[in-house]
Amino acid sequence: MTDRELITQAMHASIHAYAPYSKFRVGAALECQDGTVFTGCNVENAALGASICAERCAVLKAISEGKRKFLRIAVYSQSADYCVPCGTCRQVLCEFAPEIELLCARSDGRYVSYRLRDLLPHSFTKDFL
Numbered sequence: 218m219t220d221r222e223l224i225t226q227a228m229h230a231s232i233h234a235y236a237p238y239s240k241f242r243v244g245a246a247l248e249c250q251d252g253t254v255f256t257g258c259n260v261e262n263a264a265l266g267a268s269i270c271a272e273r274c275a276v277l278k279a280i281s282e283g284k285r286k287f288l289r290i291a292v293y294s295q296s297a298d299y300c301v302p303c304g305t306c307r308q309v310l311c312e313f314a315p316e317i318e319l320l321c322a323r324s325d326g327r328y329v330s331y332r333l334r335d336l337l338p339h340s341f342t343k344d345f346l
């Protein structure tokens with residue numbers, strides 16, 4: 218699967234976003250090692266702390282379906298700037314895929330690619346426990 222195809226899946230997932238409070242609709246597409254893709258969208262809540270980001274939505278769907286090895290995740294929002302994962306999502310991704318590649322896209326279709334290692338250096342992992 219090309220980067221562009223994964224980003225397109227993230228873009229389609231953003232259509233389902235439930236974001237009545239922020240109006241910031243996000244979609245994510247998580248590629249597993251076996252080629253399966255799980256999508257996710259942000260799901261907000263009147264109790265704002267109960268909201269969940271698109272990236273974690275995709276990760277939880279994958280984990281709950283028995284997948285734990287991830288290669289790439291695309292994140293899309295219809296915004297002028299690239300949509301990058303929040304700190305909590307970086308930490309959740311790090312639990313399963315510290316080497317994952319992130320494709321962060323913006324509304325004009327351009328994207329930038331990062332390694333999670335670079336976005337979350339010196340991370341806290343299960344090795345500390």
Ligand code: THU
Pocket residue numbers: 236239241242243258259260261268269270271272292300301302303
């Ligand atoms: N959000 C995501 O879903 N992913 C990101 O990478 C950035 C932020 C959501 C959380 C909230 O619903 C809205 O965007 C505004 O913060």
